[in-house]
Amino acid sequence: MVQESPLSADGELDEYEYEWLSDPLPDGILYNSTNNGANPFSKAGGQVLVPAGTRANVRGFPWSAGDTPAAVNPDLTGASRTDLLVLRLDRPAGHQVGLAIVKGVPGAGAPAVTTSYEPAGLLELPICEYDVANGAIGAMRRRCWLINGDGVYLADSALSEPGHGIGRRMYRTDLKRLYVSNGAKWQLIADDSGQLPITLVNGWAFTSKYLRRVNGLVVAQLSLQRTGGALGSTRIKVAELHSSCRPDVRFESGLYVTAASNGSGRYPAFVEYRDNGDVFFDLNVGIAKSGYAVGSSVTFAPAA
Template sequence: MADDSWPSPAHNSRAVTDIEYEKLAARFSDNGVYGNPADTAVVSAGTGLSVNIRSDVYASVRGHAWYSGTSTVTLPIAANNSGQTRRDRIVLRLDRSTWTVRAAVRQGAGSTAPDLVQQLTDTGIYEIPLAVVTVLNGASSVTVTRSELYAGARVRPCTSTTLNPAPVPGEVAVETDTGRVRVWNGTAWVLIYDNNGEVVVDQTVANWKISTSSVLEVRSGTVHLRLGTFQRTSSDLSATTQSRLPLFIPPEYWHPKRDQYGLAYVTGVQVARLTVFSAVSDTPGQVLLTQHPTVHEGDFVLPESMSWGVS
């Protein structure tokens, strides 16, 4: 058979069958309920051995739209006289014998909820989850644990200044000007990927010589600072005096509210502590030798690398 495509005037006069529609539409729409987990549960316990499907819920299963209707739908749950707890699933089920999607009960056989049936053929059924129902042995009522599968959100190209002003939870933005990838968590755009390359952060400071440069990199919201090697060039530094080291952290890499502390070795195998000051300090971005022995002229300070979050 020759290759084919649809819809097309060359294919069945543009008519499309249910099977052909599914193969096309299943890629247009994610399977799932329209909304997010902050919405009211789709399924709740009903009276006695039953569950209720709330009204005005929309979903998609393999490209087929489903609507719960304008009033509550009640599904009966089978009695359990097995001698053990039983768990059923409430599902949305596409039945290809009728090409309809309906809420349905997939009854379990024990304490583990039954697997979904997801047949990727031209016949059979395809299910997505809404809830798990627990039925105790001999019970006259049920409990419901929500497990809705929600339809996903789009991945949008944008710039750092044109993020979607009305995003939905799970929406992903790729900033073409920065290379950053962010996801909207319902309240804020959260950085999930960033790669700024290497930034040399050396800065001339009196009484210190840079022997090895300090280099900063950002990866997915975390700053990695490889501090350089510094030599005291004039006058001894008293153990009671703090001293600024010859580097400066640019504002976009400051921690928003907490100073960062690191260790350093001083000539003579002595230990010192340095502080990288945060955005809320009096000296943001500066790096000071804050606790240390006397550092003599010609001594070296060799700090360890440091990391902190910026988003």
């Protein structure tokens, strides 16, 4: 195979060759003081708007909404459906970048974007999807990601996550978590939730509690006092973990009960963590009123 360098016989780059050089650059809406992470779209009457000052990069080609909001007039006729606002790189038109509407099919959800990398193909970045019904624009949902000055992708939901690329980094602003892509899946690198709530069932009070997600793992501990009536031998739900801290599998850990309901004193028992977030105490000799149940500290992988 004949080597190519420079790519053009005259040593000049055409637009498609420029794309080759720009391939390592991330595509998306640029995060800046103008948008500050806010949705770069809105609606007014029958128009879809992109705020003034919004800027983007598409395969190395810059785009700006300009000094006033960029407006698009979508087709609001026909049956109810979901349409998509995109930023389109039109190579046949001289690599122009501009806003465009991709019409959906009734009952089929939002349409797919075109992601051709061929010299004469189109490439589209989604911005938002919106419902069309009764001649008006309905609910709008974010589909775009932002890119910051370090090239990290910023997404505010699963719907706005960028496509995968090995080693690509993404920060979920809604979850406050940093991920890296292995080419097919987002793998968590870092997160720190701080203290999270545990919801108690009536008849119990906390003497201590700890629940926190740190770098993909959950650390939990709870010790309770029985404030309701004495309980005989039972397996009983006592609490519910925060939704982000549900274990990926059911497991058990140690529990120390200070007062059995039959007056026999202290004994070891079990605390059960279920994959729906429920926490159960397995009290084979029950617990007396005002008795304490002290759970061991546990560390586990969350379901998501």
